[in-house]
Amino acid sequence: MTPPDGDRRAVVTGGTRGIGAAVTRRLVEAGYEVFAMARHSVDIDGAAVVVCDVTDTLAVSDVFSRLGTVGVLVNNAGAAVSNPIERTTDDEWETVMAVNATGPFLCSRAVVPGMKERGFGRIVTIASSAGIAGAPYISAYAASKHAAVGLTRALAAELAGSGVTAAAVCPTYVKTEMTDETIRNIADRTGAGLEEAWRRLADLTPHGRILQPEEVADVVLDLIGDPTANGEIRVLDGGS
Numbered sequence: 695m696t697p698p699d700g701d702r703r704a705v706v707t708g709g710t711r712g713i714g715a716a717v718t719r720r721l722v723e724a725g726y727e728v729f730a731m732a733r734h735s736v737d738i739d740g741a742a743v744v745v746c747d748v749t750d751t752l753a754v755s756d757v758f759s760r761l762g763t764v765g766v767l768v769n770n771a772g773a774a775v776s777n778p779i780e781r782t783t784d785d786e787w788e789t790v791m792a793v794n795a796t797g798p799f800l801c802s803r804a805v806v807p808g809m810k811e812r813g814f815g816r817i818v819t820i821a822s823s824a825g826i827a828g829a830p831y832i833s834a835y836a837a838s839k840h841a842a843v844g845l846t847r848a849l850a851a852e853l854a855g856s857g858v859t860a861a862a863v864c865p866t867y868v869k870t871e872m873t874d875e876t877i878r879n880i881a882d883r884t885g886a887g888l889e890e891a892w893r894r895l896a897d898l899t900p901h902g903r904i905l906q907p908e909e910v911a912d913v914v915l916d917l918i919g920d921p922t923a924n925g926e927i928r929v930l931d932g933g934s
């Protein structure tokens with residue numbers, strides 16, 4: 695379904711790197727006016743960059759009121775931490791919860807009233823396979839991503855029949871800077887070489903491989919284009 699003209703304005707949080715940059719590029723190719731939101735400004739072809747920390751209540755509300763009509767919100771900005779629970783600090787817990795759970799809440803809250811009023815809107819949240827299942831050493835990350843999936847489900851129920859949809863994508867590991875960091879940790883902790891660390895990480899997933907950011911972006915575009923996708927939680931793990 696093609697959205698009305700005024701609704702071809704999209705905000706992609708964390709749209710400057712990794713999965714978010716791939717989503718930004720796909721939306722630009724599809725003719726959207728795209729605003730990539732991040733804490734640091736970088737050039738990204740065809741999109742405007744908006745400097746804003748998604749955990750900052752006032753900044754988020756100010757940015758969205760300046761942007762005006764937004765037809766598409768992709769909640770993608772994220773933070774990860776991997777530690778056994780006894781070594782997970784208060785700061786790590788709070789940061790991960792703030793970026794991965796509070797950020798999508800603040801941004802969704804800012805766009806929903808306008809979307810409802812116009813009877814059109816798409817909210818897609820990049821959660822994670824850790825949003826639907828647990829794994830060792832990711833208590834904070836898994837809790838925050840379960841929260842993001844819960845937010846999506848509640849929004850979908852609240853928005854049903856309004857023309858606004860909320861959906862989430864739950865990928866396994868994707869080749870981005872976030873995963874590069876995970877690989878460095880595995881290599882440091884186990885003494886494995888980088889290539890072996892990539893293999894071990896891929897072997898933890900049902901499909902035995904690392905996804906590319908563009909694969910996630912394609913699913914985001916599918917969900918945006920599908921008016922029946924309200925409440926969909928799309929798991930990208932090769933089919934578990």
Ligand code: NDP
Nearest residue numbers: 708711712713732733734747748771772822867868870872
């Ligand atoms: P990256 O670390 O590569 O990029 C993160 C992006 O988010 C950057 O643009 C960063 O820009 C921005 N960002 C981080 N914190 C904030 C903040 N507080 N406010 C605004 N922007 C912020 O992440 P990925 O591309 O790997 O991940 C994207 C999403 O996908 C995340 O939610 C992640 O949890 C999820 N995911 C990732 C997987 C993976 O294996 N990589 C697997 C499953 C899900 P800046 O630093 O300038 O703020």
